[in-house]
Structure formats: C-alpha cells, structure tokens
Amino acid sequence: MLSKKEYIKISLELNLFFARIMKEHMIFMETGLLIIDSSLILEGDQLKSSFEEILKETVSISQGAIGQNILDSNELVTPFTLNSEIITENNTGICIDKDITMEELNLVSNPDFDFSSGLEMQVSNINQRAINLVMEVIKFKEKVLSLLLSCKMFANLYSLLVDHILREAKFYLNSLEDIEKRMKPKNGIIEQEIFWDTIMKEHAQFIRGLLDPTEIELFNTANDFSKIFDELIKKTEKAKKEDMFKITEETIKATIGIRDFKATGTEGLIDCTIQAMAYPLLGDHVLREANRYIRILRSFLKK
Numbered sequence: 001m002l003s004k005k006e007y008i009k010i011s012l013e014l015n016l017f018f019a020r021i022m023k024e025h026m027i028f029m030e031t032g033l034l035i036i037d038s039s040l041i042l043e044g045d046q047l048k049s050s051f052e053e054i055l056k057e058t059v060s061i062s063q064g065a066i067g068q069n070i071l072d073s074n075e076l077v078t079p080f081t082l083n084s085e086i087i088t089e090n091n092t093g094i095c096i097d098k099d100i101t102m103e104e105l106n107l108v109s110n111p112d113f114d115f116s117s118g119l120e121m122q123v124s125n126i127n128q129r130a131i132n133l134v135m136e137v138i139k140f141k142e143k144v145l146s147l148l149l150s151c152k153m154f155a156n157l158y159s160l161l162v163d164h165i166l167r168e169a170k171f172y173l174n175s176l177e178d179i180e181k182r183m184k185p186k187n188g189i190i191e192q193e194i195f196w197d198t199i200m201k202e203h204a205q206f207i208r209g210l211l212d213p214t215e216i217e218l219f220n221t222a223n224d225f226s227k228i229f230d231e232l233i234k235k236t237e238k239a240k241k242e243d244m245f246k247i248t249e250e251t252i253k254a255t256i257g258i259r260d261f262k263a264t265g266t267e268g269l270i271d272c273t274i275q276a277m278a279y280p281l282l283g284d285h286v287l288r289e290a291n292r293y294i295r296i297l298r299s300f301l302k303k
C-alpha cells in the first residue's frame, strides 16, 4: 500500500515522464501519415494537445515534490530537448508547447516538501484523466497498426514503430492503474529488463533504418547495439534471480553505450552533421527513454 507521499511522488514522476512521451508519439505519427489520412493526423494532433495539457498541469504542481534522482537522470528533459523542439516544430509545422519544457528545466527537488491532502486529490484527478486519455491513445495506435498490417494504408511509419509505441502506452496505462489501486507499479526485475531491453533493441533498429545510406559507420554501430540487446534479452529470459546482479551490470553498460550514441546522434541532428529521415526530437525522445532505463537499472543494483 502506497503512503500519501509515495502516491503523490510516484504519480508525478510517472506522468512527467510519460505524458511527454505520449505527446511526442503523436508528433511522430503525425509526421509519418500522408494527406489521404488527414483525419487521422487531426485525431493525433488532438491527442497530442490533450497530453500537453496533462503534462502542463503536472509540471505546475511538481515543483519541489519530485526526487533529485529523477532530475539528475535527465529522463524528463535533456539539455537538447528545447533545441530539438524548436527545430522539429520549424521543420514539420507541428505545434510544440515549449513553455512546458522551459518550466520543466526549472524543476527542483525539495526534501522538506509538504505532501498535502489537497495535492493528493489534484494528483488523483490527473491520474484518472491520464488513464482515459492513454486508453484513447492505445485505440488510435491500434487502429493505425491494424491498417498498416493489413496493407490498407501507406505511411512513413514502420509497423514495428507503431507496435513499439503501443507497448509503451500500455506500460504507462498498467503503471497508472496500479498506482490508482495504491500499489507500487509491478516491477519484477526480469520482466522489466526484458521489456526495456526490447525497447532499446528496437531503438537501435529504428536508428539503423532511418539513417541515410551514406552514414555507414553509424549504421554499423546501430546494428551492433541491436545485436548486443538481442543477446541480453536471450540471457535475461534464461536467467534465474541470482544471475540478475551480473546481467544488470552488463545491461547498464550496454544502455550507457546506446545512451551516449543517441546523445551524439541527437546533437548531430541538431547541428545537421548527420543525414537521416529523422528530426532531433526523435533522437531526444529515445535518449530520455535510455536515461530512465539507466536510473531504473541502478535502482535494481542498489536493492
């Protein structure tokens, strides 16, 4: 059973991370859809705006309430986020609320923060609305995925990408539902590592597939990361609890590796020194997901 403080803190930290992730998934889908599917583009844009509202509200009540470890991990915003948003908005024409990012960059942690009952009610209201909204997002992604898989539409989106962001949305929904039952989100170490290793492997595959064919070195590095995480997944699937310390150490090393690769890639997209069918926000997004995974892995080691 979560205490009031835990409930508020865990909820805010989860929503700060995932509400941003959810709105960016909508940006990715919007940029990949064609004019023939303009009604889907509008639907996606609406969902993006709704998640921006959730994020904005969450940021406005998070000052002081979240952990220093969350701020230090750079999983909410990175030094590249704001620039990535500016360039991505200019290049795609999709509106991005950058005020939220600037506010998030000013968030601090206050160890003496007062976790009041009023705040608990505000948080519960946000969680309920986030649950409804992420259910809509899941339906939207399932609809697009089914059209792609049945070849009833063409989009500049890999089916695996839509499936990937669908799994991330389901993960967020499950965590919210656990928290609303006042339970800590289920976090069996083996299941979590398999989930996030698969996410990291697929990021490597997306990067490999979006690079310009002339970017041979980066292509090879991305391909190597895909193999490294594939091996880790196989190892983790066969692992017993007592093997997990060693595997987790190895996983941290691999995740720091891909995190640094993503950071360099994001910088390269910002400075236009890398050619790819991608914009900087895509790089910054997968970078934040790696940053979060590194923090989670470190917390496993501490346990």
Ligand SMILES: [Fe+2]
Pocket (backbone or CB within 6 Å): 021, 025, 165, 168, 285, 289
């Ligand atoms: Fe994502």
Ligand SMILES: [Fe+2]
Pocket (backbone or CB within 6 Å): 164, 168, 199, 203, 286, 289
């Ligand atoms: Fe992802």
